[in-house]
Amino acid sequence: MRHLLLILALITGLAAAPPAVAAECYADYKAKQDAPLRLHYGVIALQGPCRRGAANAEVAERLAANGWTLLNVLSVFGPEGLQQRRANAGAYFLRF
Numbered sequence: 001m002r003h004l005l006l007i008l009a010l011i012t013g014l015a016a017a018p019p020a021v022a023a024e025c026y027a028d029y030k031a032k033q034d035a036p037l038r039l040h041y042g043v044i045a046l047q048g049p050c051r052r053g054a055a056n057a058e059v060a061e062r063l064a065a066n067g068w069t070l071l072n073v074l075s076v077f078g079p080e081g082l083q084q085r086r087a088n089a090g091a092y093f094l095r096f
Helices: 001-017 052-064 077-090
Strands: 027-035 038-045 071-078
Touching: 027 052, 027 077, 038 077, 052 071, 071 077
Parallel strands: none
Antiparallel strands: 027 038, 027 071
């Protein structure tokens, strides 16, 4: 009986908890590879704080893991800016 009460309390607590909502934040950036020189413009979903300074470090790390060097983060924006950047980012739209 005690276990049943504990299970019911857990279920009630989970049902009453608000759903976790992740703030959607994105950055657009320019990156390069050397030998031979390749450049690309891309859009990336940020996992960290939605600030340009924090985005620089996160984007640079994720690109470096894939052989790219970050040139610069152009802007940080919410979901409202995704569609207008999709065509320009092409294959690098939310790739990394």
